[in-house]
Structures are given as C-alpha cells and as structure tokens.
Amino acid sequence: MSSSEFPASFYGEPGVLGMLANGISAFLVLLQNFHTAYTGIHPKGVENILAGVHLILIGGICQLVAGFLSFRKYDHLSGTAFIGYASLWGSYGATRIFLGAKDQLSNTTLLPVNITLNVSTDTGLMNNMPMFPNITTNVSMTTALLNSTLATPVWLSYLPIKETAISGLVPYILLSFLLAFCSATVNYIMPFIFGAITATLLFEAVGFVAGWALVVSGFLELLILLFAMYGSAALLVKGLGQRLILKGFGTPLFNVLLLGTSNVGSVQSLGQEKKKNTKYAEPMALGFFCDTVSSFILAFYSFGYVSSFALGAVWISIVSTAQLFSSYYAHLRLDGYHTTKFGLHASYWLIKSWEEFVASTLIVHDVAKEAGRSPMVGDWFFVASALILILVSLNTDTLELIHNLLFLLLSISSIPQIPLQGYYIFFGVACSLFTAASLYGTFSRLINTIAEKTLIPVGPQPVSSERLRAALAGRQGETQPHSIPNQIPDALFYLTNGVAALSALHTSFSNQNNFFLHLTIPWVLISGAIIQLYISRLQVRGGLRFGSVIPSFYVAVWATWTWFRFAGHLLRLSDVAVHGFTVGAIAFLIVNAFLMLIAAYRNVVLLLLTTIMEVILVCFLLSTLKNLPYQLEIAMLAVFSIICLYGGLACLVNNIFAQRLLPIGPPLLKYEKKENAPVLPCEVADSRLTSSLLKIAKVLDEGGVCGIPTDTVYALAVSCKNPQAIEKIYSIKERPAEKPICICISSIDQLMATKPPFSPLLWDFMRNVYPGGISCIVSKGDWLSKLGVGAAYDRVGTRDSIMIRVPDHTVNRHLCDITGPLAITSANPSGEVDSTHHDMVISRLGHKIQGVLCDGESNEVVASTVVNCLKIDESIITILREGCVPAAKVHQIFERVKSRML
Known part of the structure; x- marks a missing residue:
C-alpha cells in the first residue's frame, strides 16, 4: 500500500x-x-x-x-x-x-544620601546576616536613605x-x-x-x-x-x-535499559506505555528541576557568598514561573497531587526570595534589631502544608515522601522563632539537603519516564492505598465517588489563601515599623494575588459553574489589601485616596455576599470560607475609616487560615483517592433542572449508563451513524453489519472517497480468534500497542469475515490492507462487544480540527447523525498515530500519521519487541 x-x-x-x-x-x-x-x-x-x-x-x-x-x-x-x-x-x-x-x-x-555610623549599637546581629558578612562596625541608614532607596x-x-x-x-x-x-x-x-x-x-x-x-x-x-x-x-x-x-x-x-534491570514478565507488564495515554507528558522532572535551582541559589545566599539578593530574586522568580508550568501540566494530566505540590513550592520560593530581597536591600538596622523576623508567621502555614503533602505522599513512593520531609525541614528552618544568629545556617543546610534530593528526583523521574519502568530506584510505596484510605475514611462507612477533574485546583486555592491570611495577621504592627511592612508585601501579594491568578486559570478549565469567580475576586481582595494596608502606609496616602478605598471595601462586601450564594451551591467548607471573608472585609472597611478592631481582625484571619488548611487537606485527599474520604459538606442549594430543555438534533446518551450504551448499540444495528468516545478524540461510527451506512459517513464528513476508513474492535483476543496469518513479530508488536492510541495497517484476508466485517469488506480499508484500532477506552470496547466491529473515522468535517468533546460533535454534526454517546472531554487532543505494518517482517514500520503517540515512542516499542524476538 x-x-x-x-x-x-x-x-x-x-x-x-x-x-x-x-x-x-x-x-x-x-x-x-x-x-x-x-x-x-x-x-x-x-x-x-x-x-x-x-x-x-x-x-x-x-x-x-x-x-x-x-x-x-x-x-x-x-x-x-x-x-x-x-x-x-x-x-x-x-x-x-x-x-x-x-x-x-x-x-x-x-542623589546625595546620609549614611551614619553607629558604633554604640550591637554589631552581632548584623555580622550574622549574609547580606552584611564582613561588617565590623554597624552601619545604619537614616530615613533620608530609605526614602532615596525607594525612589x-x-x-x-x-x-x-x-x-x-x-x-x-x-x-x-x-x-x-x-x-x-x-x-x-x-x-x-x-x-x-x-x-x-x-x-x-x-x-x-x-x-x-x-x-x-x-x-x-x-x-x-x-x-x-x-x-x-x-x-x-x-x-x-x-x-x-x-x-x-x-x-x-x-x-x-x-539503551536506557542498561541502567537497571528491566521487568521481564507478562506482555501486559512490557506494554505499560499504552496505559499512559493522556494529553500531555509527565511534568514531575520539570518540577524537581526547578526545586533544584531555587534551593541552591538560596543556599548559596544563606551561607554568605552573596551579600544582596536582588538579582537572586529575579533568577528564582523566573525558575518559579517554570515550576508553575509543571504544576499546570500536572493539572492537565488530572494529577491533583503534583498540581498542588509544585504550585505550593513555586509560591514558597517566590515569597522567600522576595522577602530576602527586601531584607538585604531595604533593611533598617534599628528596626531589624528590635523585630528581626519575629513578626512573620506565614512560615507556620507552610509547615502545616508540608505535613499535608507528607500525608498524601504516603500513597506514592519513598522518593516523594523523603522530598516532602525535606520540604518540611525547609519550612521549619525559616520559622520566625529561630534566633537570627543561627537562622541562615539552619536555612542554608536545609536548602542544601533539599537541593540534593531534588537533583536525584530530576534524574530518576527523567530516566524512569523515558524507559517507562523503574530503572533508577525511587523506593516502594510507604503505605498501601487500601490502608491509607481506610485510615482517612475512619468510621464514615461507604465513601462516595465524586468528579475528579473539577476538584484538582481547589487544594492549591485553599492553601495559598491560607498563606495570605496568616501572613496578614500582624497588621497591628503596621504602625510600628516600616521594616515589617516591607517584608509583609511579598507574603500577602504573591500568595494571595499572583498565585491566585494562576489558580483562577486552572479553575476555568475545571468546568464548574462560576468556578473561577471566587479565586479571581480574591486576587482583587488581597492585592487591594496589600496596597492599602502595607504599601499605602509607606506612601502615606492622602485622605481622598483613603476614601476611595472605603468605597472599594463596600463594593467588596456586596460582591462577596453574592459569592456566598455561589458557595452555597458548592459545599459547606467553601461557604464558611466566604462567610469569614465577609467579616474580614468588614474589618477592612473599618480600617479605611480608622476604626479597626484589631482583635476581631486577627481572630477572623486565624479562623480563615484554619478553614483553608482543612479545605486544602480534604480536597487533596479526596482528589487522590477519587472518593469523599474527608467531608467538605454537601451543597446547601441545588440547581433545578429546566423542564423545557431544548430539543437536541440527535439521540443523546450518557456513557455512564448501561441503558444508554444499549440505546446507541441499537441505533448502530439499525444502520445509524453515531458519535462515540475513544481513547483519543471522538469518532463517527457505524456497524460493519450495515455496509451501506459507511457511505453515510463519507457524505456526513464530506470525506474524499480515496481516503479509507478503519475498523475498531474490542480486544486483541477478538482478533486472534479469527486466526489471521500474521507473523510472530506483528503479533508481539500489536500486543504491546493495543489497547492504545495507535492504529496498525495490516494485510486484508478472509479472517475479516470471521471478525464480523461481512459485507463491508470492500468498503473499509483499501483493496489489500486494513487499519485496525483497539482503543484503550472501556465504554468503547463494551460497545464493540455488543455490536461487533465498527467502522470509524474522526468526528469532524473533513479538513477541520478533531472533536474533543461531545458538545463539539453535537454542534457540528448533530443534525446529520442519529446519536451521540456523551463522555465529556476526550482523552487526547489529536487522533491516533497510524503505523504501516505491511513490511514488518522485513523489520520495517512506517509512521504515516503522527498523532497522540510520538513516532519516537513507536520506534522504541518496535525496537524492544525486535530485540526480544532475536
């Protein structure tokens, strides 16, 4: 061919x-x-x-x-x-x-500035800070210097x-x-x-x-x-x-297998790459990569080799942005654990780097001597968050557990109660250990994902999933499944809001020293506003009704809070500007009241969070009127942080186990279904229901054309029992007649039962790629009649060859078991992009077809990879279309199969 x-x-x-x-x-x-x-x-x-x-x-x-x-x-x-x-x-x-x-x-x-020497003060404090490693006489800046530094x-x-x-x-x-x-x-x-x-x-x-x-x-x-x-x-x-x-x-x-002992076992164990068909590559190595760079730069600074951290903050900011992309791609792979972990790490590096920038470039000695870092309590929330990551990593492998334990050590090393004389030594050692673990994690994740087996040891799973699930579920009895994709960003949403709230606790210090104000700005602004923007983007993909509204609103709240309570104090805002913030606070109160209504449709935890935020906004309003009750605000911010901590834990655990192990409360309000729903142009069936599957199978048996989900993109399907229906596909898609249509079967065993004259090499290759996102072109023969193709023999494939698909999709395979082989092609008008959601199939082709089996968003964004296997006995395969499975991976599988046959 x-x-x-x-x-x-x-x-x-x-x-x-x-x-x-x-x-x-x-x-x-x-x-x-x-x-x-x-x-x-x-x-x-x-x-x-x-x-x-x-x-x-x-x-x-x-x-x-x-x-x-x-x-x-x-x-x-x-x-x-x-x-x-x-x-x-x-x-x-x-x-x-x-x-x-x-x-x-x-x-x-x-501009001229005044620098005065103060030899009567204690020099020990400054001598132990890496930004002043060689100072023997204390240098303090006057107010004129501080103002000039800002300008x-x-x-x-x-x-x-x-x-x-x-x-x-x-x-x-x-x-x-x-x-x-x-x-x-x-x-x-x-x-x-x-x-x-x-x-x-x-x-x-x-x-x-x-x-x-x-x-x-x-x-x-x-x-x-x-x-x-x-x-x-x-x-x-x-x-x-x-x-x-x-x-x-x-x-x-x-050969990558030279680095370790390959798993020699069943065919299934040798072909695990077919189980990993998702939209995107695994981002874990990138996350470890970024952790390595950020922790090393901070360790270098902590040991006193760098006296100012301005440029270091820029380096860490850039690499932390890359780490947010690793979190984002974990989200696209529906991996809630790494989405939360790398997003939290990026937040930590950004906050600590800009805190050190402030401390090393804008420090005022007299304030540093009195307060040092003692007012900052946001690190305690990172300690609690690290404990949450340790808990959920018990379900992964030993490397993840060790990495999270070192992150716990890292967060402990920066808590405010550590004396400043030993602070940087402790922090530097923790960063060094974390760098070593992250470097090993980068190497092991890269090699193991390339080889698709564990060649570089990462350790066993510390606690079995069943034991951990049972421990977390307690006596709640039967747990309930829930929608996984919609919950993925929620844990990071709660944790970053908790960091912002706990960091804003000490607003009462704002009138006492400017140094504290400088340190507080990155803590509240980065976690509450900058990272919230990223979370808002994740929530847009989640598909929840009003999913991104709450994080987007909290971006505005924390950014305004930072500007007024911290930066505004430094800039000495005029009365007119303060009155403007009063009007804004009133607007925030009104908007948050509507968000409480939205939260009532979600769960109790989110409703409590928005309710406490309403009280915090009342305090914010009173602060613009210079009548703030500090004790109430501190109490509300503390409660807000506790709710965030529990919400982050519950969402992360429930997402990982796909069950409601920790309660977040039911929605207090529910949507009412519309009685007069619009009439859809074709039969629509829910893939989760057996009755719906039988309904679509009946439509196919009667000669209808249906849109069905596969392990890649949506496809148009007809039953091979009705060859005349294949002509309908060409008409519906406006597909050129010279482009053949492939067949879809339920399993490789179904193919083997027809005893086609395939070589052992071809059989072994197909066992390693089926089920999966690869279509193999093989020679036609009488075996197709035994498969159930029947009268459609001349209408599928070409004169001498046929393309076969065995999707890695449970619903699709069940449908093939009911109907027999299906003739399929992508569910899009010829020449247009593939359909990645059942709504796209309905809107584009619903008026031309008889049914759609609805399964939500597709598993891939492109179609399958087409491999010509007609010359496989000559050790030749050809990639005719590179789709969801890269050509390099196909050749890697083929070379591995050939090496076993020798």
Missing part, C-alpha cells in the same frame, strides 16, 4: 524551535565573549542591556513555546529541557540587563551581580549534565547539544573571575550553534519526508 492512500498529517517538531533557540542564544553570548577577548574590553551599558533582552526573547520565550509543544507531544525529556533552559537563558538575560543598568548607574550622579535604585551600584550569576549557573551545570546523559538514551544529537551547554555554563561561571575562560566558552558556544543547526535540519527533513533521512534521531547512544 502506498503512503498516499493514508496521507500523513505533518505535525510540527518543537525540537527545531528549542534547539535553534539554544543555538542562537549561545551565539549571542559568543559574540560578546569574542569581542571581549579581541579588544580586552568587557561589554558595558546598553550593549549588555540589548544582549539581555535578546536572550530573554530568543532563549527564554521561544524556548518556552518549544517546551509547551514538547509536552503536548508526550515528550518528557524535551519538555523538561526546553522549559528548563528557557528559565536559564531568561535568568542569564536578566543578569546582562542588571550589568548594563549598573554600568549606566555608575556613570550617573546619584532611586542606589542599591544597584552595590549589587554583587557576578556572585549571584555564579550561584545560579552552578545548579544549571549539574542539571544540564543530567539532561545530556538522559538524552543519550533517546538519540545522539541532543547529548552533544546539552553536553556543550554544560561545558559552556561551567566556563561562563569561571569567566566571571578569570577572563581566559570566556575564550573557551566562546568556542563551546560555537559548537552549540553547529550541533543545534544540524539537529534542527535533521528534524525538519524528517517532518518533510516523514522518515529519518539525516542521522541523529531515532537511535540512542546507549
């Missing part, structure tokens, strides 16, 4: 964009390094700023897009590498901008940019080496690119203290560009020719 009979769909190769972004970014740095080596003059001012902007745009944003597309192609390694390197080049670009700004500032006359970036001229850049490059060197090693198990182009990046980063770090290293770095950056150009060309040619023409991809440097 020629490939023109099954035309290929040309899916983009994100590796092209990712590798070119790395190559061009390296070339930009190369030009500066060679210019420095040739002239002996380092780039200054505008040159550095422009280079930094280009690095952010090309190496950061372009590579970020490549990472997004890689995750959608189920490419764990490339997704992690490209988003990780996007944060690297973005951070390095920010470093260049800081260098340029510092040069510009050094050529500008600064003009004086601290920029004293910023240790080189030391901060080194602290950021070191973890990327380690991680880049791991990426190079892991990529060697997939192909032999990316290891050279990532290896060259590893060596380049090493010499770039050395170049900050020794100029000769920049020359070596320049030559390595040239290698990055050359390797990236060849790799991009190889992928582009592959996309055009739909086969590997230039060498480098498809063949690994070494």
Whole structure:
C-alpha cells in the first residue's frame, strides 16, 4: 500500500524551535565573549542591556513555546529541557540587563544620601546576616536613605551581580549534565547539544573571575550553534519526508535499559506505555528541576557568598514561573497531587526570595534589631502544608515522601522563632539537603519516564492505598465517588489563601515599623494575588459553574489589601485616596455576599470560607475609616487560615483517592433542572449508563451513524453489519472517497480468534500497542469475515490492507462487544480540527447523525498515530500519521519487541 492512500498529517517538531533557540542564544553570548577577548574590553551599558533582552526573547520565550509543544507531544525529556533552559537563558538575560543598568548607574550622579555610623549599637546581629558578612562596625541608614532607596535604585551600584550569576549557573551545570546523559538514551544529537551547554555554563561561571575562560566558552558556544543547526535540519527533513533521512534521531547512544534491570514478565507488564495515554507528558522532572535551582541559589545566599539578593530574586522568580508550568501540566494530566505540590513550592520560593530581597536591600538596622523576623508567621502555614503533602505522599513512593520531609525541614528552618544568629545556617543546610534530593528526583523521574519502568530506584510505596484510605475514611462507612477533574485546583486555592491570611495577621504592627511592612508585601501579594491568578486559570478549565469567580475576586481582595494596608502606609496616602478605598471595601462586601450564594451551591467548607471573608472585609472597611478592631481582625484571619488548611487537606485527599474520604459538606442549594430543555438534533446518551450504551448499540444495528468516545478524540461510527451506512459517513464528513476508513474492535483476543496469518513479530508488536492510541495497517484476508466485517469488506480499508484500532477506552470496547466491529473515522468535517468533546460533535454534526454517546472531554487532543505494518517482517514500520503517540515512542516499542524476538 502506498503512503498516499493514508496521507500523513505533518505535525510540527518543537525540537527545531528549542534547539535553534539554544543555538542562537549561545551565539549571542559568543559574540560578546569574542569581542571581549579581541579588544580586552568587557561589554558595558546598553550593549549588555540589548544582549539581555535578546536572550530573554530568543532563549527564554521561544524556548518556552518549544517546551509547551514538547509536552503536548508526550515528550518528557524535551519538555523538561526546553522549559528548563528557557528559565536559564531568561535568568542569564536578566543578569546582562542588571550589568548594563549598573554600568549606566555608575556613570550617573546619584542623589546625595546620609549614611551614619553607629558604633554604640550591637554589631552581632548584623555580622550574622549574609547580606552584611564582613561588617565590623554597624552601619545604619537614616530615613533620608530609605526614602532615596525607594525612589532611586542606589542599591544597584552595590549589587554583587557576578556572585549571584555564579550561584545560579552552578545548579544549571549539574542539571544540564543530567539532561545530556538522559538524552543519550533517546538519540545522539541532543547529548552533544546539552553536553556543550554544560561545558559552556561551567566556563561562563569561571569567566566571571578569570577572563581566559570566556575564550573557551566562546568556542563551546560555537559548537552549540553547529550541533543545534544540524539537529534542527535533521528534524525538519524528517517532518518533510516523514522518515529519518539525516542521522541523529531515532537511535540512542546507549539503551536506557542498561541502567537497571528491566521487568521481564507478562506482555501486559512490557506494554505499560499504552496505559499512559493522556494529553500531555509527565511534568514531575520539570518540577524537581526547578526545586533544584531555587534551593541552591538560596543556599548559596544563606551561607554568605552573596551579600544582596536582588538579582537572586529575579533568577528564582523566573525558575518559579517554570515550576508553575509543571504544576499546570500536572493539572492537565488530572494529577491533583503534583498540581498542588509544585504550585505550593513555586509560591514558597517566590515569597522567600522576595522577602530576602527586601531584607538585604531595604533593611533598617534599628528596626531589624528590635523585630528581626519575629513578626512573620506565614512560615507556620507552610509547615502545616508540608505535613499535608507528607500525608498524601504516603500513597506514592519513598522518593516523594523523603522530598516532602525535606520540604518540611525547609519550612521549619525559616520559622520566625529561630534566633537570627543561627537562622541562615539552619536555612542554608536545609536548602542544601533539599537541593540534593531534588537533583536525584530530576534524574530518576527523567530516566524512569523515558524507559517507562523503574530503572533508577525511587523506593516502594510507604503505605498501601487500601490502608491509607481506610485510615482517612475512619468510621464514615461507604465513601462516595465524586468528579475528579473539577476538584484538582481547589487544594492549591485553599492553601495559598491560607498563606495570605496568616501572613496578614500582624497588621497591628503596621504602625510600628516600616521594616515589617516591607517584608509583609511579598507574603500577602504573591500568595494571595499572583498565585491566585494562576489558580483562577486552572479553575476555568475545571468546568464548574462560576468556578473561577471566587479565586479571581480574591486576587482583587488581597492585592487591594496589600496596597492599602502595607504599601499605602509607606506612601502615606492622602485622605481622598483613603476614601476611595472605603468605597472599594463596600463594593467588596456586596460582591462577596453574592459569592456566598455561589458557595452555597458548592459545599459547606467553601461557604464558611466566604462567610469569614465577609467579616474580614468588614474589618477592612473599618480600617479605611480608622476604626479597626484589631482583635476581631486577627481572630477572623486565624479562623480563615484554619478553614483553608482543612479545605486544602480534604480536597487533596479526596482528589487522590477519587472518593469523599474527608467531608467538605454537601451543597446547601441545588440547581433545578429546566423542564423545557431544548430539543437536541440527535439521540443523546450518557456513557455512564448501561441503558444508554444499549440505546446507541441499537441505533448502530439499525444502520445509524453515531458519535462515540475513544481513547483519543471522538469518532463517527457505524456497524460493519450495515455496509451501506459507511457511505453515510463519507457524505456526513464530506470525506474524499480515496481516503479509507478503519475498523475498531474490542480486544486483541477478538482478533486472534479469527486466526489471521500474521507473523510472530506483528503479533508481539500489536500486543504491546493495543489497547492504545495507535492504529496498525495490516494485510486484508478472509479472517475479516470471521471478525464480523461481512459485507463491508470492500468498503473499509483499501483493496489489500486494513487499519485496525483497539482503543484503550472501556465504554468503547463494551460497545464493540455488543455490536461487533465498527467502522470509524474522526468526528469532524473533513479538513477541520478533531472533536474533543461531545458538545463539539453535537454542534457540528448533530443534525446529520442519529446519536451521540456523551463522555465529556476526550482523552487526547489529536487522533491516533497510524503505523504501516505491511513490511514488518522485513523489520520495517512506517509512521504515516503522527498523532497522540510520538513516532519516537513507536520506534522504541518496535525496537524492544525486535530485540526480544532475536
């Protein structure tokens, strides 16, 4: 059969964009390094700023897009590498901008400020803070200096940019080496690119203290560009020719199975990749990657190697944004645990980095001596949140448990009761341990997801799911299932609101010292507003009625709270501005009253939360009138935090076990069904009901065309018992007659019962890909009649071949058991995008078909991958359409099957 009979769909190769972004970014740095080596003059001012902007745009944003597309192609390694390197080049670009700004500032006359020496005060406090590592005489800033600092970036001229850049490059060197090693198990182009990046980063770090290293770095950056150009060309040619023409991809440097003992067992255990068909790649390695970088930078700072954390806060902010993307892709995989974990970690790193920025650049000695960090209590909520993660990780593996235990140690090391003299040593040690565990987690998750089996040990499950479920359920008796996808972002919503509320507890200190106000701003603003924006985006995908309204409203509440109660005090707002906040507080009270009504339709916990928020908003209103009862506000914020803690625990546990193990209360109000519902254009059936399945089967038996769910996208189906119905599909879709239609069966056993003359290699290959998102083209024969195709023999496939699908979808397979083989094709007008929800099928084709089996959102966003197996006995398979299963994975399965047959 020629490939023109099954035309290929040309899916983009994100590796092209990712590798070119790395190559061009390296070339930009190369030009500066060679210019420095040739002239002996380092780039200054505008040159550095422009280079930094280009690095952010090309190496950061372009590579970020490549990472997004890689995750959608189920490419764990490339997704992690490209988003990780996007944060690297973005951070390095920010470093260049800081260098340029510092040069510009050094050529500008600064405003005069008053700095006074106070030798009579205790110097021990400052000597134990990493931002003042070498001070023997205490330096205190006057009010004039503080005001000037806020207006003009004086601290920029004293910023240790080189030391901060080194602290950021070191973890990327380690991680880049791991990426190079892991990529060697997939192909032999990316290891050279990532290896060259590893060596380049090493010499770039050395170049900050020794100029000769920049020359070596320049030559390595040239290698990055050359390797990236060849790799991009190889992928582009592959996309055009739909086969590997230039060498480098498809063949690994070494087999990943050499790293451990493979599971030799049943066919089912060897083909577990078919159980992992979802929309996106696994993001766990990216989450560990970001944890490694953030914790290392903070450890470097805590041990006193960096005196100011302004640039460090920028590095951590960029890498924390990448970690939010790992949380987002976990959400798309319906993984509530990692959605919450990585979202919480990103919040922690952002808060701590900007807190240290404030402490190291805007610190006032007299206030620091009196208060230090004692007023901050938000860390206690992180301690409680870490305990929640430990509890739920008992259901995963030992590595996750250890990682969460170290996060608990990390959060404990930053609680306010620790004396400042030992604070940074304890915090630095905790960060170091957390870095080591995160580095190991990155490596193990990458290798194990590439191999799709546990080659790098992560430990057994600490507690069996049954025991943990029984312990959490207690004596509640039978638990009830609930809708999993809609609940995924809720745990993170509760936990981040709890951090914001507990951090805002000490508003009563606001009139006592400005230092505390500076520290409080990142705690409330980041957790309550910035991360809430991200959660609001997750809730939009959840599908709940008014799902994103409450988190979106709380974004406005916490942002306004921060502006008025903290930043507003520093700016000394006028009476007119304060009255404006009074009007806003009244509006907040009215809106929150409506949110209480929405919460009544959800559950009791959310209703309690919005009710307490109403009281907090009353306190906010009274504060604008300068009549705030501090005791009431503190009590309400504490209650709010407790509700958030329980809500986060309950939602996370219930999501992981898909059962209501911890009660959140029933909705107090329920929606009433409309009596006069609109008449749908076709028969609509619920996939959860057996009666509905039988109804659709009857429609198919009578010659009707129905939209049905599969393990990929929705499909149009007809029964092979009614060959005339196949003609209807061509008419409904306006499908060209030369494009054949495949058949769908329920299991490989159903195919084996007809005894087709397939070779052992073909049988073994199909056992490893079925059921799953792959369609195999095989030779036709009389066996099709035994399968039940009957009179439809000439109307499916081509004259000599047929494409077979065994979907990994329970409802679909039950339907095939009832009706026999089904002739299927994607449920979309020819040439348009696939249908990923039953509503799309109804709205686009409902007036032309006889029924739709409704199953909600589809499992994939693209159709199946089509594999031509006609020449498999010659050890040749051809990918005719790359769909939800990447071509690289198909070839990996085939090579593994062949190796077992030898």
